[in-house]
Amino acid sequence: MTVAGDSARDDVILRLEDITKVYSGTVAVKQASLDIRRGAVNVLVGENGAGKSTLMKIIAGVEQPTLGRILLEGQPVTIPSVEAANALGISMVFQELNLLGNLSVAENIFITREVTSWPRGIDHAAQIRRATAYLDRLQAGIKADSLVEDLMIGQQQLVEIAKAVSLDSKIIIFDEPTSALSAAEVEILFRVIADLKARGVAIVYISHRLEELIRIGDYITVLRDGRITGHEVMKNVDTKWIVRQMIGSDAKDFAKSAEHVIGDEVFRCEEISLPRLTGGLAVDHVSLAVRSGEILGIYGLMGAGRSELLDCIIGRHAHATGRIFIGGKEAQGKDTAGRIAGGIALIPEDRQRDGLVSILSIAANLTLSSLRRIASPFFIDGKVEDKEVRSAIASLSIKVADPAFEVSSLSGGNQQKVVIGKALMTHPRLLLMDEPSRGIDIGAKADVFRTMRRLAAEGIGIIFVTSDLDEVMALSDRIAVMSNGKLIAVRDRSELTETDIVSAAARGHGPHKAAMGA
Template sequence: MLQAVGVSKHFAGVQALREVDFELRPGQVHTLVGENGAGKSTLIKVLTGVYQPDAGQLLLDGEPVAFGRPLDAQAAGISTVYQEVNLVPSMSVAQNLFLGHEPRNRLRLIDFPGMQAQARELLSELGISVDPRRQLRTLGLGVQQMIAVARSVRARAKVVIMDEPSSSLEPREVETLFDVIRRLHERNVAVLYVSHRLEELYQICDTVTVLRDGRVVHSGPLADIGRLELVATMLGRTLSDEGERTVFAGEHDSAERTVLRGKGLRRRTVLDGVDLTVHPGEIVGLGGLLGSGRTETMKALVGLQPLDEGEIEVAGKRIRAGSTPAAIRAGLVLVPEDRKAEGIIPNLSVRENIVLAALPRLSVAGVVSKRKQREIVDTFMRRLRIKAASPEQKVGELSGGNQQKVMLARWLAMSPKVLLLDEPTRGIDVGAKAEVQALVDELAGQGLGIVMVSSDLEELVEGADRVVVLREGASVAELTGDQVTVDGVMAVIADEQR
């Protein structure tokens, strides 16, 4: 139904796609996988008219097509559901569903009652329980994502491309999404499904194409390739290949029994008594449900969340709560959950983002040493395997995994004593995730104290030496040794809720 033949695309010194052959068949649920930077997003943008290929061609129903803009692709029957909801929040659900295709009455005016009736019927068919008259902005992000899916279904598209559609959905909503995909399959609609969650791919997809460095390295039935083999194909190496071992953190005195201590952290309506200790070389996980105070605790430790009560010590020395400069000087740094809003500065270069925190150390009488900048940037780009055309490329142009590495490089360049990681692998593919996880283990092995938040319980228990469970802003349990299991964390949460 939709085919790319020998498609290549080049950007500012980077070959994003190299003679890619890809095809979507009617009724097929096809997944596109690969590391961040492998070319997935670029291929999707070529298929949907955002980019035009430098070489090769697209075929729709066997006929050559050229999409000069996304609207051309939509008119041809290609609908896209993006990870970030692409709707109008000030309009109603019904208006969003029919935007640009509103039903008209005999006077050629918009038939609002008819539109609402059609919207109610469509939502009911898809199992989405929401009043079509409600403003979109009043709904949760997960429901908004399902409205975006419903809009694609309403358009009667031949091809539906879903880019991380489940990232904002609850488990119940994911099942609804899968029901929608099955209905599309029954209608012979071709579905391209992109997700970093392997369990989802094996549950809903029948075919897989693997991209690596802009090339197709595998394509075929998903049932014919196991998970470990799929990951190895994406990475181009075995999972046990740890690569170069390097020391990133500064020297730490292993005799220090506690490198971080937070005691009685309280802030009205947010934190209600969090106690936390971290030893050199230890990874401590913060577990709990959404809203339990995990992110708030991390921000409080580095002074981004003011405290009403509580004490914070780094390497045995008490620091002033509520002061980010004091935390950084003491060696306590945070890689935030939302790297786009709170981490990277997208319009600055990779170099500028990496050296940003270290600039005072690199300057003499206000003059920054270019040589020292270059040494730091070259070191961390090589050691963290940051993929960029050059250090001067804008960081906003990098893949999510490489943006995450740039943030890590920024703070590792400060030789911290404690590294706080809030959802360090969110939104990055399994290959980049494995690299980040291996790096975290290596940093701990060099004596760095690490606190990690992850909504993925398996990731949390696999990566942490201890897990402190939070509920309603308070630490309610600490799991160690054999207690650190998914079932163990879930049991604590369940017990505390009764």
């Protein structure tokens, strides 16, 4: 059944027609057409990078579509900015918080729309009174005059929601609103959404948590690789249908599995735990082992604690607990430098922030972790360094005009290869890769996958984290699924199906079992 029947047409408040969005070379959204209905919760799902957030940013005025039309109540509109979107009655609760911690809740809610009266300027009392009215509807016990930075993350998210509600918008977009909320706070959010729905507001709701979507959604749209692959009335679908639409059957270009022998254990961690700032554990007593030549893929949803686990292993968090063994011996160094010296290397998820010193040269970035090995304390031998740099560039086929150029002159894929080259130059026995294929084009992805195979064949143990099901299925020897900080399952790849993985990953994330906070 198609939903866009004539009877439903009146409900449509916003229509996207053949929207395409291209970012310097990569197509984020391809010819997406979407109807958003008033008085309903319009759910949007898809894997990370499927284009959900891009599509919503287009509606919210953050991004402009490359091609296509937007119709608001039947009239074509352009939405050049967030202010313009607000003026048209569209507001968005962003996934990352956009609040000013040093200002009060009321000041945040009324930022750029301050309640003023001449001659005394901002009428703080009136702002607090009006903000309190919105906050009372949430019943979350948040005071309008408290500073935002004093609130817990979940409460901050609720303030963000109150701010969106206060705009009296006709369309409100929620981008993964529950990722930071406790179970009780999720109930508050759902109550607010029901209230908005009853008042005819169109809700767009993005989330990975399938149970949640099925509970509150009215219409569901599934995106995959920038295309809309399914659109249905929620009551006609089940989890299986959603997963099928999300994953599809398109094959991606994975390097063929090289013959390799899996050897002895190179790494083991026991009972790794990391406390979360908001209470509870971001990583919850995780123990796992990797053998030489083995690729272990960790799959999970955002916030499942995968990256945090890798961060603990590389020694980024001094307050993490648990024991780490490299080649059977307990690791000595507690900090990152010590762990690298012990034979672990990490390729971080965010290469701009954690991977590269963008104003240094390509060569200096490549050797940054290994200066102790290739130099004496008082002298870096230019020739030795140059030799190491050239061999790294050759073996990873990095496209470089001159290693002395700043690393920021490279494309994303080549920058990622520099980060990998830097990690490999330390001669690690265990390589940690956090979303190694994120934000790079298809050709570079294939290169990265080939490199992973080659390294495993050379006897390095690899742990990689991904949100891409195809990737985890195609590359791993074993698959670990994490959810809500816990390790749910570790199995051989042959023992798991895609459906198993998706349902295992969603298990700990239902609103009823969400972290209760300590």
